[in-house]
Amino acid sequence: MPSRQQVGRLDRGRDPDAALFTARTPRIVAARRLHRRRDRDGTGRFLAEGPQAVREALAHPDHPVVELFGTPAAFQRYADLVTAAADRDVRVSAVTDDGLAALAETVAPQGLVAVCRHLDVPLAAALDRAPSLVAVLAGIRDPGNAGTVLRTADAAGAGAVVFAGDAVDPYNGKCVRASAGSLFHVDLVRAADPAEVVATLRSRGHTVLAASGYGETDLDALLDGGGLTGPTGWLFGTEAHGLPAELAALADARVRVPLHGRAESLNLAAAAAVCLYASARALRSRESP
Incomplete structure (x- = not known):
């Protein structure tokens, strides 16, 4: 079970007991823009959806994960990923189902979406x-x-x-x-x-x-x-x-x-x-x- 400190890592001044992030929360709105190529190119960031992608991103030696969003149920199910994210000083934030749906592109999302840096190599x-x-x-x-x-x-x-x-x-x-x-x-x-x-x-x-x-x-x-x-x-x-x-x-x-x-x-x-x-x-x- 992720700790309050881990779930509150997204904003160090944010109360972990405060309302969950929703589809209208500015940070969710900003991350959602990464569905568009021009925003991915402009920021050098992209979204990785689902526990498999998040797991592999967190294991990457260059530590490309910037933020991890997830529903409370997903954080319980994948507590090891929340711990791994916190250990890498990744911002972590719990979101509502509608907040997660705003970030996900699949019909039945699995509860986790990570914001990652581009990994291009010459x-x-x-x-x-x-x-x-x-x-x-x-x-x-x-x-x-x-x-x-x-x-x-x-x-x-x-x-x-x-x-x-x-x-x-x-x-x-x-x-x-x-x-x-x-x-x-x-x-x-x-x-x-x-x-x-x-x-x-x-x-x-x-x-x-x-x-x-x-x-x-x-x-x-x-x-x-x-x-x-x-x-x-x-x-x-x-x-x-x-x-x-x-x-x-x-x-x-x-x-x-x-x-x-x-x-x-x-x-x-x-x-x-x-x-x-x-x-x-x-x-x-x-x-x-």
Whole structure:
């Protein structure tokens, strides 16, 4: 059970027994503006909704959580997160159900919403950590797809995920939720020019592969031939149109996932999962004694 001191940490002069924050409380109103991209960009902050996202945000080494809002019931259910927030000197405030609903974007919110600082890392800094696997989301606009690919990249062991060109905001609420906490596990890079990302990856020793349903290289053949055992950057394009031809042409190879049944194609998230896990398998095989 969180203490009065912990729940009152949002404003050190605030009486923990005072009325709960509501949808009209100025701090709630200010946080709610983070649903809009211009406010996220302007403040460098975003919302992370639900206990899984909050848990991963609190565990991040850079301590990005600025504030934690929650209903009294959620604070009881997730008392360990309230304690972790207080230990990190995060402002904590109890809110009414309508106050929480104003912050949440889901139909049935789980009672917790954190305000976090952006986690952007420059591409050069991310590559300084020598990641063996990098996913580049070039112009992907759908936040659910982008978040799912980010989550998959994390699961496959990618060290960095790049949102390149006219891609969706990675701090969009739906993208954050679809990442299921993986947003806080990988180096997150935003880059204006996908072509520059390709050039930088190649200059750092990465083979750059473009996922394409019409690629001349078969993924299974590439895997079996040892073509995925080195540092690799995968390029993924939009669900509807794939990668622009001029960007795909910059890659070392354009790779198609083989279709053994009658399906016309795979959706973006499924294709990305197959490609990233093929790389993960090859990299594990290389590292095995």
